[in-house]
Amino acid sequence: MHALVTGGAGFIGSNLVDALIAGDHTVDVLDDLTTGSRANVNARARLHEVDVRDADAVDLVLDERPPEVVFHLAAQIDVRRSVSAPGFDAAVNVAGTAALLESARRHGARRLVLASTGGALYGEADQVPTPEPAPVAPMSPYGTGKAAAESYCALYTRLHGLPTTALRLANVYGPRQDPRGEAGVVALFCAAKLAGRTATVFGDGLQTRDYVFVGDVVSAFMAAARSPAGGAFNVGTGVETSVLELAAALELGVAHEPERLGEVKRSCLDPGAARAALSWSPTVTLHEGLDRTLAWARTL
Secondary structure: OEEEEEOOOOHHHHHHHHHHHHOOOEEEEEOOOOOOOHHHOOOOOEEEOOOOOOHHHHHHHHHHOOOOEEEEOOOOOOHHHHHHOHHHHHHHHHHHHHHHHHHHHHOOOOEEEEEEEOHHHHOOOOOOOEOOOOOOOOOOHHHHHHHHHHHHHHHHHHHHOOOEEEEEEOEEEOOOOOOOOOOOHHHHHHHHHHHOOOEEEEOOOOOEEOEEEHHHHHHHHHHHHHOOOOEEEEEOOOOOEEHHHHHHHOOOOEEEEOOOOOOOOEOOEOOHHHHHHHOOOOOOOHHHHHHHHHHHHOOO
16 A cells, blocks of 8 residues: 555654555655654655645645555644643644645545544543543643544544544553653653663652553554554553553662642553454563663664
């Protein structure tokens, strides 16, 4: 197939591009390189330095080579920035998604797969691991924007018959997650370990997360592109790991700082629906994934 990957110079997107190229698919990458890196982009992919909010520029890319499948990973992912600049967050994550959906529809794409979020959507869920029917109760503009993006996807399926899938990602980690950027805790902790520093833990460190390896996330995107199933699916392991347990797994000492306002105490996703509908399940254990991540980080 011919695929378009927005955000394809970023952490998850570039790993997805590599997998598509390895599968002999042709790939166009759309990325404005504000957080992504040109060095991440596979040499066999065609990079277009375009902001997803620029509908005319996006249209020109799709005019040249209409994609069969659009993987939409371009996003504003910094929760703190979403709180301080909610209008900017909405412009990228909501308006950008709406414009891309319209362009995909007009160019005859057969499916759009959206990178959504799990923990930021469900908030403090009553049921953990959390299934997809749980109430959507975001605690940040970022989560609210992703909920709106999912709603736009569902609308385009109802209104125009464009098949769409939203993958609600857990805490993704692995190679190419830059600890200097909008990084998750695994990247920050790995950087601390390699530098011989203690890890900073906010609050008591008992807050839990569901850590899913980037390779498993890539396989979920590939499965979503192949499957006729649509709607929203959790992409996680269903296993809770506390921040202190993560530090212990990396043999890190910790230094505690005050807890951050609005941080969710428990976040873990039930991946059962993705297993049933997409034939997808995670395969990489946290121990194995941490080893792979550290091995990559040592090469920098």
